[in-house]
Amino acid sequence: MKKTNGFISILLLTVLMLISSCRQEEYAYVGTPPEQSLSLGSTVVSLLQGTTSNDGSLDNLIDQASCFSVQLPVSVIVNGTQILVEDQKDYEVIELIFDEYEDDEDTLEIIFPITIIMYDFSTNVVLNAEELSVFRDGCPEENEADDDIECVDILYPITASIFNSNSEIIDTISFMDDMSFNSFLNNLTDDDFVSLNFPITLLLHDGTSVEVNNLVALENVIEENKDACDEDDDNDFNDDDCIDCTTTEFLEVWAECSNWEAHLVEIDGESRALEYSSYVFTFHQDGSVLAVSDTETIVGTWVSSSANDKVFITITVPGLDDINGLWELQEIKRTLLDTDVRLIAGENKVHFRSICLPDIPVIDPIDPIVDPVIDIVESLTTGVWGVSNYLVDGVNELPLLGGNVLTFDEDGGVVGSGLLPLSGTWVVNEDNTEMTLDFGLLPPLNLLNADWEVVSVSETQIELQHVGLAGIITSLVLTQ
Template identity: 45%
Template sequence: MKTSTNIIYLTLLALSLVVTSCRDEETEFIQEPAEETLAANSPVASLMQRTATNDGSFDNILDGASCFNIEFPVTVYVNGEEIDVNSEDDLDDVEDIIDEFEDDNDEIVIQYPIVIILADFTEITVNSETELENLADDCGEDNSPDDDIECIDFQYPITASLFNTNNELIESITITNDEQMYDFIDELDEDTIVTINFPITVVLSDGTSQSIASLTELQAVIQNAEDDCDEDDDNDFDDDDCDSCTDDVLTDLLTGCSDWIVDKLERNDVDLEDTYIGYVFNFAADGS
């Protein structure tokens, strides 16, 4: 009887050790989330998604639409001249041809089919100019209110940690671009606890970088930057030519360089640049 009792005690002790060992092993995988969590449909989540939304205004010279952009490469014919647009930089070549003469009728013809990328990064194949124009009309007029925030950008990569309701780490996700950030926010659900691994860095519209240490700080910074720049959501591709420069800015420009020459001068549809061949111009701050 005593032997049987000892066996029972030993069995219970062994089971106790196994349970304790399992619990100790489980705790090695439990990580407490940070104090702030990124909740689905929260104000900061909305601001983050709007910051990551695809900005389609940079190629308005081609499609006349700010709510989507054309996927490169694309072939266009500008006043009859073929241009292969492989990157945003190639749009300068398109603008140069259009700006070459002020009194001509400019024409841009796109070679179809093309693919456009919407604000939510959905891709659509477009087969004709009529289809493109209809989609552009849906964007609204120039500078219409939209959801995307263009005056601040995330600096990637950004890492997020996902926990279950027991505060157990499910996985860590590395986000490397706006599309991934947009989808990440879009797929948040209330059953998953999400934290951002701070600090992260954002880039403001003036090119400066700012380190962010928390979701509360991130929300405040995005809200402050939301309307802090011209989003350029219009079809006036010449509005980057310093039309709003002040007299002081122009004076500094003219006096800061020497030996100006006349490269192009037209008055009343008459080209006059040949008149100034061999001349150089220098400007003083007093206007002389």
Template identity: 40%
Template sequence: MKTQIRLLLLSLTTSVFFITTSCRTELNEEIGAPQEQTLTANSKIADLILKTAMNDGSGDNILDGSSCFDISLPVTVVVNGTELTLNTEDDFEEIEAIFDQSSDDMDTLEFIFPITLIASDFSETIVENQDQLDALIEACEEDQEEDDDDIECIDFQYPLSVSVFNENSEVLETITFTNDEELHDFIKDLDEDDIVNISFPITVILSDNTEITINNLDELEEAIEEAIDDCDENDLGEERFIDVITSELLEVQKYKDNQSNETNNYRDYIFDFSEDGTVLVTLEDNDGDDTNNVTTEGTWSVRTRVDGGLNTTLDFGTEAPLNKLNNSWNVKKIQEKRIMLDEREGEGISKDELFFQQI
């Protein structure tokens, strides 16, 4: 009887060994092959995914005028003297409606502190007053001028799942992400001993709302790299706009009226924008005598729209050709020494364009 029991135990042990070995072999084949399609820590594609999943702070620029942070909702603000409690981003339209009530007043927005800022890595900071907020935004925008990490021109469609096998703990699990923060934190904390396979196919969404089906890591890397420069990823903000337009004298680099390029009409004009909302335009006389220069005074302003973009309103009076530049322009792009404006008819279609560059 004892002999039979020993034989039975031996048989069971052998069976368990073969089953375990077989399962591990199948697991390794499922997780580890092909190796080039395995997502590993500190790899190029992991870095691209991390940057794509970063928090884009531009959605609430109508509140803080900066793409560095999101303001955690709900938040209470005072807009031109009217107190509003904002619970969702849809409530931002109430701000724009108040701003649009008059074009002659100076629009103001004040926070009821404390407020909470959400940074690009989803970390949170409690801010107690306006001075602290201004300092944080200024420091962040200085950093972004040197190194703007987040990739805003492509997004993941959720849910998105991965299978993870840790070689040390020999634990296999499936993780499903429902938003950027969950995916960002996972990639940030990815261990070198983790073997990760994304459950392809997945869907990514481009800046023009085009959806692309991705079947492997190579396709994902290619899609992200191609999308990086496909949209205005320059984090438009009022402070940055004001800094570029007021720091140096400007000239018209390009003016297009519909399909007609009229840049030459502005070759001799110099624009001096001031932070108080005034602008001095000088028409230089080609004879070199400054006393013959013609000077025109105008006004300008900038505000953030509910969609996070910027509008700048220019008014140079009624005299031609400067009067053709009078408009509420969409701020298309802000560069170190250039501001690009346009007027759109329909989504993505540029009718008029006005580019200023520093002299």
């Protein structure tokens, strides 16, 4: 019996040794040598963490901070108008409102509470402006060096093989976006051996792509390109308007529009537009320019050039010294009414405006189908009206109005009876085709401030429409 037990013991010891040997061989086969794996604290991991971090500079127009972003949707009040920001294209709506007038003071108020997304995609709830200021103070200054890398992006999905020397668990994991990959990299431990599955495609700032097949190439490409672009980590929302402008686009604008006026000329912080208000400029494709006033016609020259992804214009018109010189194209702003070409040279600015119709789509309002028998004034002043539909660019924004119902009186007054009673004014033109509402600056009914086209009228329903900035259509339906 003892011999049998001894034999079994020897057999078990042999099996254990074989298992241990197999596991070691399996680890040697499956595992990744340290120099070929993503290891905590390595240069390539640091570069990947920066490449996959949250870019907080995209919404500096709202939060004035580059180390975090505001989680969307968020409501803001821009120059007295409440805007629901649902995606990045709504940043352009805010900029259009800011750019509407040159000489006004632009204001933006965030409606709290909000959630902010940090560099590593962690989140914090912010209850008021004072708390937001504390987070903002923790960010680097404008254009100060930081850890995020915005000049290189990863084309997803990518996969990785993982072996943990403690748990001896082998796994494969896929990453679909920056947030998931960044979270994984931030939670690496010394016991993890991670092998990325190549090839991996990197997208560079100039639109080109690079395929890499190992960690060394991955590290080199990121290192070589991490500072190759302007990360735009500042709060000047106008300074990057022409990053993608081309000389061809500029020449098309010059040819398409004529009779340019220098409506803004700012030299050394001093406005000199009045000195040039009598001149009308015509820039010909042959490089000549005419400056015509009531008393004289001056012939000059202009030439365009490009360098480092920027477009430059050199203007030479004898006697018009403030206009002359080398200017950088800052922005080509095109609306339904005019085209504005904005030039900068250091702190100096010249804005040329032409009252022309650029080649952009114009959205036709719905033709009115007003019943001539029904008088809109008589309908509005009878009973109480609720807002049953409020669409902005096809998006239902009815909750923003706070459930207000409206009472119109014959003297041109209107009262909203929501949580906060607000009063305003209303007026209808003689043809019953247009109604103007004005509730002043207080939200939420200031959202209804507009000249509304009357689309349809019945005794119990009135449909209105407004075509605003950039052709954005707002539809309003009042129901009794």
